[in-house]
Amino acid sequence: MALDIRLKKVNKIYREGDVVSGLVIIQTKGELQHQGVSLVMEGIVSLQLSSKSVGLFEAFYNSLKPINLLNYNVEVAKPGKFPSGKTEIPFELPLRPKAGKSLYETYHGVFVSIQYCIRVEIKRSLLNKDLQKQCEFIVENKDQEEKCKLKPVNFTIAPDTLTNVKDKQHIPRFKVKGRLDSSCLQITKPLTGELMVEYCDAPIKSIEIQLVRVETCGCAEGFAKDATEIQNIQIGDGDVCRGMMIPIYMIFPRLFTCPSLSTNNFKIDFEINIVLVFHDDHLVTENFPLKLTRF
Template identity: 50%
Template structure:
């Protein structure tokens, strides 16, 4: 069997599929000589893996039952009964429907998070006799939702303002006294964003007593695992971009432009067993390392057509 090489080839080069699509491809074998096997099986699997954070250790059993893996796809196809592979190249073609036949009756988008992962893959297994170990090959692919139009009200600009007055409600008395006087305004170009287009907006430092060291925008995933009886909610950083480095000229409008990473984001997802949500943190660091921040809850969707922001053209 050491002379046996094989691989799973999908018909679509980008390996991106939608629910109800037919998964077409073939398993290619290359044998230096005639090779005996005990059967060739192709397995199709789609699964949601939920993982609890360390802070949930010791919670009741109902909590743990709610975070069991969720099977979205589970199918198998016998490509060949026990027999022999001839020397040279052999191909076994397959067609498998991408349909979720049981609850939740929907294929969620591929997503790679910290505590939640949605994965889809094909596994080809070549069985051998009882003395030999089975050979396997794995091919992952992506599932995406079909694009839908965004709501009209999602195109409304979201203005924001950072000042000591807006931040002092959560600050201690000591922090209020040491807080420099400043006013920073800006906007996000919309409340809902498409996962394939950048998050855009602008920020302007109107005035500040203390020099600014850096302005950053942080994208955060908020993953919730569990049910009504108990749940674990964790926020972790996906990426951070720097909007400004060093002190910023007053009244100068700075653009916000953040490209979303493909596999580490997905449309906002709310289910009875888990949630995948996203937030933005605007972080302003002053010279003395005093930091202020503003949090924005955002909704991600997979929308149809281009979504130009202000100052861009539709065909970009």
């Protein structure tokens, strides 16, 4: 026997106020006795602490309970029998949050995860195992308060601009100049810009652009903030030519990024690092905060 959920929208992308509709498909080789079929649609924010933060604040554990954004539980078939062959059960559910809640965009993170799913369960007699199937769908929002305004960023990376360096005497002489076309970006459009190595005494091994998620969990008593890498793109390989412009181009991956978000219990921010790796594997990094929007 096979159990499946087929949504009407092929791309599975919905917005608040939409109707999530589809079919529960049951395929059997013979008659199937059952005790009812239930369908659950839910949206949950899952929070967890990194290993370095566990035990620091007892108050965290109360604020790290899953946050339920929406929950529907309906019976789509009463107890009975499914005939041999294919049975299709249609369903329609409105995509609306619970009272006092908001629907955040789908996001798959490390310490924060926002997921929406439909789960179907066929209940069977005591001697038979219940059958379950789950299907995730994507929620996007376009009702943000302000539109994204271009904020160009010009930067210079040199030994004098570096922070968190104790001994700058052992850093080779170098200077990298460039610009990001904007630090406020539409999530559907790429991060663009350019950079140029004006001079560098040491041979260069690689120039990379690293996209980082910064997830903050906690409450008024304290917050745990953790930065983790999403993706790393090499834009220069080897000892690149001096004085030549190198383009910066990065597309934001779906699901692993979302519009920048701040709530009482968690925050999701994004940054990029421009990383210059020297031939001896020493590296210097310059960090730039980003604001992502759906507009």
